Amino acid sequence: MNNLVIGQFVPGSGILYKLDPRTKILMTIAYVFLLVFANSWPTYLWSAAFLLMALVLTKQGLGLYWRGIKPILWLILFTVVLQLLFSGGTPVLFAFGPVKVTLPGLINAFYVVVRFVLIVLMSTILTITTPPTAIASAIESLLKPLKVVKVPVSELALMLSIALRFVPLLMGETDKIMKAQKSRGMSLSTGSLIKRAKAVVPLLVPLFVGALQRALDLANAMEVRGFESAEGRTRYRELSYSKADAWAFGAVLVFAFGFIALNFVS
Amino acid sequence: MVIKIEGLDFAYGAGKQSVPVLKNINVTIQKGMITAIIGQTGSGKSTLVQQLNALLKPTKGTVQIGEHVVTNKTKEKELAPIRAEVGMVFQFPESQLFAPTVLEDVMYGPKNFGATDEEAKKAAKTALKRVGFDATLYEQSPFNLSGGQMRRVALAGVLAMNPQTMVFDEPAAGLDPQGQEELLNLLKSLRDEGKTVVLISHQMDQVLALADRVLVLKDGEIAADEPVDQLFSRPQSWFAEQHLDLPETIAFQKQLEEKGFVFDGLCKTVPDLAKAIKKQLDPTKIQTLGSTISENGEANHE
Numbered sequence: 347m348n349n350l351v352i353g354q355f356v357p358g359s360g361i362l363y364k365l366d367p368r369t370k371i372l373m374t375i376a377y378v379f380l381l382v383f384a385n386s387w388p389t390y391l392w393s394a395a396f397l398l399m400a401l402v403l404t405k406q407g408l409g410l411y412w413r414g415i416k417p418i419l420w421l422i423l424f425t426v427v428l429q430l431l432f433s434g435g436t437p438v439l440f441a442f443g444p445v446k447v448t449l450p451g452l453i454n455a456f457y458v459v460v461r462f463v464l465i466v467l468m469s470t471i472l473t474i475t476t477p478p479t480a481i482a483s484a485i486e487s488l489l490k491p492l493k494v495v496k497v498p499v500s501e502l503a504l505m506l507s508i509a510l511r512f513v514p515l516l517m518g519e520t521d522k523i524m525k526a527q528k529s530r531g532m533s534l535s536t537g538s539l540i541k542r543a544k545a546v547v548p549l550l551v552p553l554f555v556g557a558l559q560r561a562l563d564l565a566n567a568m569e570v571r572g573f574e575s576a577e578g579r580t581r582y583r584e585l586s587y588s589k590a591d592a593w594a595f596g597a598v599l600v601f602a603f604g605f606i607a608l609n610f611v612s
Numbered sequence: 613m614v615i616k617i618e619g620l621d622f623a624y625g626a627g628k629q630s631v632p633v634l635k636n637i638n639v640t641i642q643k644g645m646i647t648a649i650i651g652q653t654g655s656g657k658s659t660l661v662q663q664l665n666a667l668l669k670p671t672k673g674t675v676q677i678g679e680h681v682v683t684n685k686t687k688e689k690e691l692a693p694i695r696a697e698v699g700m701v702f703q704f705p706e707s708q709l710f711a712p713t714v715l716e717d718v719m720y721g722p723k724n725f726g727a728t729d730e731e732a733k734k735a736a737k738t739a740l741k742r743v744g745f746d747a748t749l750y751e752q753s754p755f756n757l758s759g760g761q762m763r764r765v766a767l768a769g770v771l772a773m774n775p776q777t778m779v780f781d782e783p784a785a786g787l788d789p790q791g792q793e794e795l796l797n798l799l800k801s802l803r804d805e806g807k808t809v810v811l812i813s814h815q816m817d818q819v820l821a822l823a824d825r826v827l828v829l830k831d832g833e834i835a836a837d838e839p840v841d842q843l844f845s846r847p848q849s850w851f852a853e854q855h856l857d858l859p860e861t862i863a864f865q866k867q868l869e870e871k872g873f874v875f876d877g878l879c880k881t882v883p884d885l886a887k888a889i890k891k892q893l894d895p896t897k898i899q900t901l902g903s904t905i906s907e908n909g910e911a912n913h914e
């Protein structure tokens with residue numbers, strides 16, 4: 347469970363750690379959005395180059411990112427197989443009975459994989475370099491304009507940041523309960539599907555009971571300390587843009603123009 | 613059944629982020645004894661005992677549990693039988709309760725290890741009786757019980773499996789004094805039946821009263837591994853180095869020794885200490901004082 351890299355913050359010292367979380371979120375969104383329109387190998391190459399630059403600027407070993415990709419390898423493989431089998435066209439490279447693998451299918455599969463990996467890596471960069479609480483405040487800040495149309499942005503942000511804080515707690519709790527039940531002979535890896543599904547009950551029930559209890563305790567603790575509204579709370583860390591953010595926005599703009607130009611050329 | 617740990621290193625996590633916790637551990641947990649494990653918080657006690665029933669596998673070295681040998685490469689499937697032999701009670705074990713009724717919860721362990729419904733029920737009832745759980749509450753939901761009652765159910769859940777070795781990770785935390793006393797008596801009675809007991813505790817008085825042998829961990833290494841008398845004969849400065857307290861009676865005895873008192877051996881209880889002090893004082897003057905200390909000591913200790 348601790349081997350999961352996606353969604354996990356890893357402390358470090360690269361330039362990307364110094365960017366405002368809002369910048370990183372907008373950057374990631376822009377990147378993913380553009381990538382959807384990539385249509386030729388030069389644009390993919392250009393996108394990969396941009397990603398590589400971001401990777402280097404996190405100053406984290408590539409091994410970390412490899413571990414981020416590894417758990418979803420089977421998903422990638424699945425996509426490749428689907429693409430290979432279900433895209434038609436000619437020429438047919440080889441065929442087993444009704445199943446044909448075509449050249450366009452192969453090219454398509456390759457592009458899909460590249461796109462998928464790039465998107466996953468870019469989001470991994472965001473979460474590796476940004477603590478969850480910073481992501482929560484950035485989202486709140488970015489959503490602020492929605493207050494005009496009566497969206498309870500502050501409450502939503504508070505809920506999000508509390509939820510995020512509960513994640514490591516819950517992981518710890520899961521580990522503890524899992525060990526306790528294993529000690530009593532729980533086995534999740536043997537038996538039929540129904541048997542396995544039943545086997546998680548001793549894990550899930552205590553987890554939910556504990557989480558509910560924690561939530562109630564937290565609500566009470568907040569109430570006795572006079573919590574009324576999430577509106578207008580002050581923060582321990584205020585978000586602010588710096589020079590590095592200006593550079594980052596510049597870099598994204600250059601990337602976007604290059605991307606669009608390359609897309610038009612082909 | 614002896615548990616033998618040889619050349620064990622252990623680290624949480626892998627690769628760059630791995631955190632070494634245990635270093636070059638070589639210990640043997642003797643059969644039929646109470647072995648206490650003490651050490652400052654974060655010294656690796658919980659990590660060490662989780663090797664004893666293979667919840668954690670060594671990063672390096674071997675753990676031999678009876679006939680099973682666990683190394684880094686041992687498969688998950690081979691670990692299950694070990695858990696029937698070594699029971700584990702975690703700190704605040706009540707968080708493991710899940711079944712709709714108390715009885716079913718306690719039956720969970722025995723059934724996992726192949727007992728029939730009948731056998732499991734019998735084992736569960738015996739275990740619940742043993743921890744002093746009220747028989748009228750057997751069909752209750754475990755979630756409606758008080759904290760102390762829940763703790764008893766959780767304990768019974770492990771006892772019912774009847775493992776040859778039982779490990780307790782700070783079992784007394786959060787119990788009232790009477791509950792603690794009962795728990796300690798339970799550990800003693802397990803030992804008297806010939807079971808092996810491993811106990812992690814921060815309460816030195818408990819360790820002194822119960823343990824036959826003590827392991828001291830410091831920063832993931834064994835700082836001492838010896839009989840309890842020998843351990844507490846070490847000078848006070850050594851305990852300060854390990855960031856450990858001495859039991860109160862022992863601390864007092866050591867202060868007296870500094871003042872020139874001479875003792876034959878370690879005084880484990882208040883009456884023992886009183887008797888030893890009395891021997892050193894002028895019998896004609898101190899007779900009455902000595903006997904009051906002794907009586908109070910006995911009264912406190914019952």
Ligand SMILES: Nc1ncnc2c1ncn2[C@@H]1O[C@H](COP(=O)(O)OP(=O)(O)OP(=O)(O)O)[C@@H](O)[C@H]1O
Nearest residue numbers: 624625631633651652653654655656657658659660
């Ligand atoms: N699941 C885990 N993942 C990573 N590190 C851990 C994990 N569990 C414990 N550690 C680390 O291992 C070290 C030893 O922890 P351990 O729980 O064994 O200490 P302990 O002696 O039982 O302490 P305490 O007396 O507080 O219970 C600590 O530094 C802790 O931060």
Ligand SMILES: [Mg+2]
Nearest residue numbers: 657658659781
């Ligand atoms: Mg511990």
